[in-house]
Amino acid sequence: MKRTFQVQNLKCGGCANTLREKLVGAFGEVEVNLEVEPREITLDIDEEKISELGSTLKQLGYPFVGEEMGFVDTASTKAKSFVSCAIGKMQS
Secondary structure (H helix, E strand, O other), X not given: OEEEEEEOOOOOHHHHHHHHHHHHHHHOOEEEEOOOXXXXXXXXXXXXXXXXXXXXXXXXXXXXXXXXXOHHHHHXXXXXXXXHHHHHHHHO
C-alpha cells in the first residue's frame, strides 16, 4: 500500500538522493517531496515493514516526525543527516 511519512532533517536534493539510493534495495522506489514542511517521503510499503523503515531512516539521520528521542539521539540523527546529505550531493 502506498504510504506517506513525514521525515525530520530532510532539507535538500542531496538528502533526497541519499534516501532514494539507500532505501530502494529494501523498500523499492521512494518519492521525496521537498515542497512541503515537514518534508515527506512516499513509498509502497506493507504495514509490517514500517518499523524497519523507521529504524533505517533513523540510522541515516532522518527519523519520522514526532518520534520521541532524547537529546543525544536528536543530536546524533542531525549529525548523521549532515553526512548523508553531503554524500548525496557528491553522488548527484
